[in-house]
Amino acid sequence: MPIYLDHAATTPVRPEVLEAMLPLLGGTFGNPSSAHAFGRAAREALDDAHERLARAVGADAREIVFTSGGTEATNLAVKGAAWAGRPRGHRLVTTAVEHHATHHTLRYLEKFGFEVVEVGVDRYGRVDPDDVERALTDRTTLVSIILGNNEVGTLEPVLEIAERVRARRGVLLHVDAVQAAPWTEFSVDSLGADLVSLAAHKAEGPKGVGALWIRRGTHLLAQQHGGGQERHRRAGTENVAGAVGMARAFELRAAERAELLPRVRAQRDRLAAAVVASGLVELTGHPVDRLPHIASFVARGMEGGSVALALDLEGIAISTGSACASGSTEVSHVLTAMGYPNDEARGQLRISLGRTTTDAEVDAACRVVPDVLARVAEGSPIAEVAGAPGAS
Ligand SMILES: Cc1ncc(COP(=O)(O)O)c(C=O)c1O
Structure with missing residues (x-):
């Protein structure tokens, strides 16, 4: 699934x-x-x-x-x-x-x-x-x-x-x-x-x-x-x-926010920490004053689209930024306004969780995302990633 x-x-x-x-x-x-x-x-x-x-x-x-x-x-x-x-x-x-x-x-x-x-x-x-x-x-x-x-x-x-x-x-x-x-x-x-x-x-x-x-x-x-x-x-x-x-x-x-927000924030923080620990990305956005469900990064020296595609082949759906802008070759105006040069902004990734996200899904993402990042960083062809263990 x-x-x-x-x-x-x-x-x-x-x-x-x-x-x-x-x-x-x-x-x-x-x-x-x-x-x-x-x-x-x-x-x-x-x-x-x-x-x-x-x-x-x-x-x-x-x-x-x-x-x-x-x-x-x-x-x-x-x-x-x-x-x-x-x-x-x-x-x-x-x-x-x-x-x-x-x-x-x-x-x-x-x-x-x-x-x-x-x-x-x-x-x-x-x-x-x-x-x-x-x-x-x-x-x-x-x-x-x-x-x-x-x-x-x-x-x-x-x-x-x-x-x-x-x-x-x-x-x-x-x-x-x-x-x-x-x-x-x-x-x-x-x-x-x-x-x-x-x-x-x-x-x-x-x-x-x-x-x-x-x-x-x-x-x-x-x-x-x-x-x-x-x-x-x-x-x-x-x-x-x-x-x-x-x-x-x-x-x-409205009735479930009090329980939901800390739960999803903790899941998001766990996932963000695992992705940052790869040493291949930088967290974007404010470290504290941020929405609890979004973890966003720039992947160094990589195209965000290549990472998202490789993850899709592994059965994990994330995006490169705004859904409306994905598919476009332009870099994000948001990252540009934040001072990221084009070559860094091209590595944009956004992982966003929801009420239905389970701990098991977060565990899997904590394993697979750093793995895929490492392979894309090495320049492995997408086909190899698709055939890698765990590919569905
Ligand atoms: C901050 C923000 N504003 C506006 C919109 C547009 O909303 P809708 O997709 O319902 O037209 C979105 C949706 O992506 C959004 O995230």
């Missing part, structure tokens, strides 16, 4: 979530906007999903807008806030280590005359809140920052940044919590933000569903037009089963 250590890319849907979703894919199929009994049953399920997700993330149900995922939530937050603030200013502040959902959305807005300022990071991928403060001007309308980095796991000092943003009137703060929300003691309100992006599939919910939390009273322009769904903030017939699945996934996660 292959070992899945790429939970930062996506997670399997857990049985309780599937169970909650199935009735909505079967008998309760109505359109929540229909007035008849079929529609009312679907509306009830959707309203309940708003309530449950809101409770799980410390919000009010009316502040939740379901979307097609983290990317759409971030597009709505960034474009919606930028256009709503346009009469007051055109300056948008972000960091150099955002997910492409934020990074490319802001690049797009530049074409319409918005000025985008990217604040740099240190060697660990951390932003200095004072640098964010210095980037704020009277024309700034939005700050957008990632909470936990999806490539290197570093946690950003969002609370300190929120304090600085709050001190300025009229600047909204968007936090991309897509990767971090399932893996931190989390409530949207306590972040001090106005907008928070979430996705179901990082928390053992279904893919293609997410949510944007919009603090009550925040002015945002809708980015998808049509019907009046989601309180006129996101048109289109709702993905009721997806919303129900997401709410259930976050509800379960």
Whole structure:
């Protein structure tokens, strides 16, 4: 059985979530906007999903807008806030280590005359809140920052940044919590933000569903037009089963974080230590202030893709960084921003654990990963690795 250590890319849907979703894919199929009994049953399920997700993330149900995922939530937050603030200013502040959902959305807005300022990071991928403060001007309308980095796991000092943003009137703060929300003691309100992006599939919910939390009273322009769904903030017939699945996934996660986080952190630390002990990699990201499920490295003198491929042949699934960027020959903009030269950044590896990762899987990875690294470092052809003992 292959070992899945790429939970930062996506997670399997857990049985309780599937169970909650199935009735909505079967008998309760109505359109929540229909007035008849079929529609009312679907509306009830959707309203309940708003309530449950809101409770799980410390919000009010009316502040939740379901979307097609983290990317759409971030597009709505960034474009919606930028256009709503346009009469007051055109300056948008972000960091150099955002997910492409934020990074490319802001690049797009530049074409319409918005000025985008990217604040740099240190060697660990951390932003200095004072640098964010210095980037704020009277024309700034939005700050957008990632909470936990999806490539290197570093946690950003969002609370300190929120304090600085709050001190300025009229600047909204968007936090991309897509990767971090399932893996931190989390409530949207306590972040001090106005907008928070979430996705179901990082928390053992279904893919293609997410949510944007919009603090009550925040002015945002809708980015998808049509019907009046989601309180006129996101048109289109709702993905009721997806919303129900997401709410259930976050509800379960909220109840188990206290037990889960230390357990997975210990497994991750054990695996990271075994990989570092090979002497062939350097840990990337912050050594302490990081998401508990991500171990990230650069492998010296190697292509991350070759290591990932060799591990895949050994039955271990990891990635070279962001799932969206794998397959691309470009080095990670995150590692570049952290000061890694191209030849080092090419060795990027990300191993990410999940709730379902077992100690036996970690034991196997502790043996196989250093072994594969050694063979790739020696330049052994992939075919030889595939035929090596333990290959499946
Ligand atoms: C930090 C971060 N933001 C945004 C996204 C995009 O979310 P989705 O895949 O749901 O569109 C991801 C997913 O990889 C992510 O890790």
